[in-house]
Amino acid sequence: MTSPEVSSVPVEAVPGEFDQTERVAADAPRVILLDVREDDEWDLGHAPGAIHIPMVDVPARVDELDYDAQLYVVCRQGGRSFEVVKYLTYIGYEAINVSGGMVAxxxxxxxxxADGDHQAKIY
Known part of the structure; x- marks a missing residue:
C-alpha cells in the first residue's frame, strides 16, 4: 500500500537495533518498531526489541510511545500498520509504515x- 500522506519503507530500510529505553547515541533519536498485530500473531514470532500494541489498543496506549522516537509500524502484511500510521500522523507523530509487514x-x-519453546515464524 502506498499513499502520499503515509511514509512507507521496505523492511530492508528499517534499522536493525531497537532500543526501548534509551537512545543509541546522545544525538540520535530512539528507534521503535511498533508491532500492531494481534496477540496470537505476536506469539508466533516477532522482531527482537519490538513493542507490541495491537491495532485496536493504539489510541488508548499511544502515551506509551516516545513522541520524539523514530517510529516504524509493522503488522502481518502492511494493511493495519498503514492505518495506524495514518492515525499516528494525524495526532502528530512522525510514523513510518513497514511495507510488506512481518511476512516480508x-x-x-x-x-x-518467539516467547516459549517454539520456533519463531510468521507464515
Whole structure:
C-alpha cells in the first residue's frame, strides 16, 4: 500500500537495533518498531526489541510511545500498520509504515524471536 500522506519503507530500510529505553547515541533519536498485530500473531514470532500494541489498543496506549522516537509500524502484511500510521500522523507523530509487514520481514531473513519453546515464524 502506498499513499502520499503515509511514509512507507521496505523492511530492508528499517534499522536493525531497537532500543526501548534509551537512545543509541546522545544525538540520535530512539528507534521503535511498533508491532500492531494481534496477540496470537505476536506469539508466533516477532522482531527482537519490538513493542507490541495491537491495532485496536493504539489510541488508548499511544502515551506509551516516545513522541520524539523514530517510529516504524509493522503488522502481518502492511494493511493495519498503514492505518495506524495514518492515525499516528494525524495526532502528530512522525510514523513510518513497514511495507510488506512481518511476512516480508521473515522473507528478507530479518531476525525473529518467539516467547516459549517454539520456533519463531510468521507464515
Amino acid at each position: 520481514w521473515q522473507r528478507a531473513g530479518r531476525p525473529l524471536v
